[in-house]
Amino acid sequence: MLPLLLLSLLSKSAALNLTVSSSGGNTSSTLQYGLLFEDIYHSGDGGLYGEMIRNRAFQGSSVDGVVSLDRTTDFWTEVGGVTLSVDTETTPLSSSLPAQLRMEVPEDTTTAVGFYNDGFWGFDVDASQRYIASMYVYGNYTGDVTCYFYSTTSDTILGSTTISLDQTESDGWVQTYSPTFYPTTTASNANNTFYFVFEDGAQLAGESLYFNVLSVFKQTYNNRANGLRTDMAEAVAALGTKYIRLPGGNNMEGLYAPYYWKWNETLGSLTERPGRPGTWGDYNTDGFGLIEMMLMADDMGLEVILGVWAGLYLDGTVVAEADLQPYVDSVMDELEFLLGDSSTTYGAQREALGYGAFTINYIEIGNEDYLNGGTTSYDDYRFTAFYDAIHATYPDISLISTINPSPVTTDGSPVDLHLYGDADYFVTLFNAFDQASRSYPVFVNEYAATNTGSNSASQIGAQTLSMACAEAVFLLGCERNSDVVVGSAYGALIKNYNEAPDTVAVIKQTASEVLYSMSFYVQQLFAANMGSSTLPVTATDGELAPVYWSATTNTSHTILKLVNYDGETGADSAVSVTLEGSSADTATLISFSAPEADSINNLAALGGETSSVTTTALQGEAGVFTVEFSSAYEILILVA
Known part of the structure; x- marks a missing residue:
């Protein structure tokens, strides 16, 4: 204090x-200050999502920042002379995860064998926090697997646990967990790896074992299973904002067909989540799925603005009007899943997963649907198809357009504006909403000053004080007009520092640190001092x-x-x-x-x-x- x-x-x-x-x-609006979550530059996998193993299920890859469907052993390294490869011939763990890691052990092996993972630019090893490791294994092995953190800085083991296996190939795929454990030493930095070592290498000589969903979690936020990285979640909660838009942004739209964000493929067991090529250069595991996002909102007391895909891919492909109905039906199924009771098909599915009904008061139909020629189809039929179906069943839900003006121009039809530019531009926006019609509410669900002064060149690496003050001037204008400007959210909530040092975000992170930007404190202070x-x-x-x-x-x-x-x-x-x-x-x-x-x-x-x-x-x-x-x-x- x-x-x-x-x-x-x-x-x-x-x-x-x-x-x-x-x-x-x-x-004034009771919302005013909010968040946008999309998995951009490892804000989900390798960010908020608590999984510490990278490429845990061999779902896809990335080369020079371009996502690929190629399945690789990236981020895995052999121990004891074994050969690691991606296998698609063995009986798969599931139809959603058809590829697995194959470990071939040399015939003359007499010592321990295994592999280690690099994590998302390393691992945070904290002796005050508990950890757990797990994996699915297919094959013959009876014995111990020693799992441990290893510091590449000090060349020492920082903490270990043991997974005990006793299985044969006839058992099929078996998931085994380690006991929870505390590291013996807190690492001085993130330059650490995680090992899975089979102590009885001689037993495996000349044989192969198969692995999938290899996993390490540190103690999660609110101790949720498959939950959030604690320090990251605490940073998001500390902003004190009122709402969150999810799973918004370009990542929802998908780079090309058929890889838009599919709600029903992000549910249940991790073995049933195929993931998809992400928009921002890496493959999304979808371990941080719809339920996990809704639980995060509940835990942080955030109103949800639910984003739903509206038929536009980022490559400009648009679903034709005659083919759109199945996608509308999918959104209605999603809403029944979130809102329905046990008498409904999808409400019962949610309850079978162990969750009660959630609350949705706002839905945003699409994201930036003016991109790549999407405006005409959005105005002509795409928005209306989703609007009419949702409004007929859920008339009290506010439906937000991503194009201004909304294709539905009845009073109270809100729009979402996205504003980016240099600092001086944001200062000019102080009066932007003074003369706006009070009949059409506005969200600014993406904004960011991306450079200093009147410099419109590529983004600066981190927000300067002057950029944050320019954003604050803009927010003053929104606050002065908070009868019509319902809320605002910064354009990127989280990015990984190692991957995106040259672009702005509210929060950046490494494996072991969380960086609060200048813009973080502006939003935190404004949200904490909000009038009615x-x-x-x-x-x-x-x-x-x-x-x-x-x-x-x-x-x-x-x-x-x-x-x-x-x-x-x-x-x-x-x-x-x-x-x-x-x-x-x-x-x-x-x-x-x-x-x-x-x-x-x-x-x-x-x-x-x-x-x-x-x-x-x-x-x-x-x-x-x-x-x-x-x-x-x-x-x-x-x-x-």
Whole structure:
């Protein structure tokens, strides 16, 4: 907890005078700040999803960032002279997972044999956390399999457990788990591998064993089976946002037919999830499936905006009107699965998996359906086909269009706008919604300042302070119009630092670290200080820019947000704030800033966080307060 510092600024002059009315604003959306989840650059597999083994089921591969259907032994390395290969001739584990790892053992083997996995750029090994390993095996072996973490930095074993096997080929595929175990040593970094070693190599001499769904999980968020990586989930929950759009983004659409996101292929046993080529360069296992996403939303208290595929692939292929009905039917089946009771076919299927009904109040039909020539078909028939079917059965669910205006133009028909650009562009959006029709709600379910100033070149690697302040100016505009702007969500929630160092995201991660960007703290602070209605603000002795503002109120406080975007600092540029109808002599002042406009937050080894959040007690008199900026780029939140 940061100390509260008592500041008295009443005696200082003000360059800008703001008077905040005590009433007269509009009722604000209860959502306002949200999240977008899509598996982009290992935000699911290798990110939020707790599985630590990479290429666990030999489903597909990636070469130079291009996803492939080729099945490989990538990320696996032999131990003891064995030969590893992908086998498709042996009896498969399931029809969904028709390929398996074959380990051929040399005839003259007398020592231990096996293999190890590289993980997603390594493994986090923490002696305070429990782990469990498992695998499916086909073949003949009776004996122990030693499973252990190995540090390539110190060349030492960091912790181990044992899987005991006693099976023959006639037993078919058998899944076996290790006991849960705690590593003996916490690793100094992520440069670690995980081994599966068969101690009685002589027993296997000249033979082959087959493996699938080789798995390692660390203790998960809320101890969910097949759950989330704890530190990543805690970071997402710490944002304090109100909703999540899932499984949104381009990854839902699929690169080409037939690989859109299919809800029914992400359910149940991992052996029944075939996965698919992901949009962002790697194969998706779909271990983090529909149920896991809904449970995450429940655990974090997030409203769900459910994305459903609407017949457009990213290569421009569009499902013809005459062929669309099966896809509409699939969405209706999905909704019955999520919402139906045990008397329904798919509700009963959900209950058989052990889950009660979920809640869905919003559905987004498609994603960016203007891409690659999709606009005409979306307007002509695709949106309406899904809209009519869903609305007829679930009239209370709000149905969101991905094209503006919505093909359905009745009052209350919402649209989703996606906004990207440089920092200066986002500042121009402060007034973007002031004249918007109040009949058509707006979500901005993807936004991001992707570069500094008016630089529209390729993305910068990490959000600078100036970029985050530009996004904050835009969010002020959304908040001022929160009667029509229902909510906003940053364009990429999570990316793996190793894979995407040159693109922006709210959170980036390695196997053992979580990086909170500048934009993370902007969203966290705005979501934590959200009013239930807006308040008019009158400016005198000064004008808009380079200082921007928004005022709201809740049942107990007035909240004034101020953003300095390349403005002056100090007493000569102070802001005088008058809160009409208030007799408060003390307010809370929250500041977010960093040393320089180009300051970024980075991994600990690369400089760590440069941003800071300070909370101070500000002294005033009868509802009048004076606020100073200490940085040309700074966010101040006054709560009184």
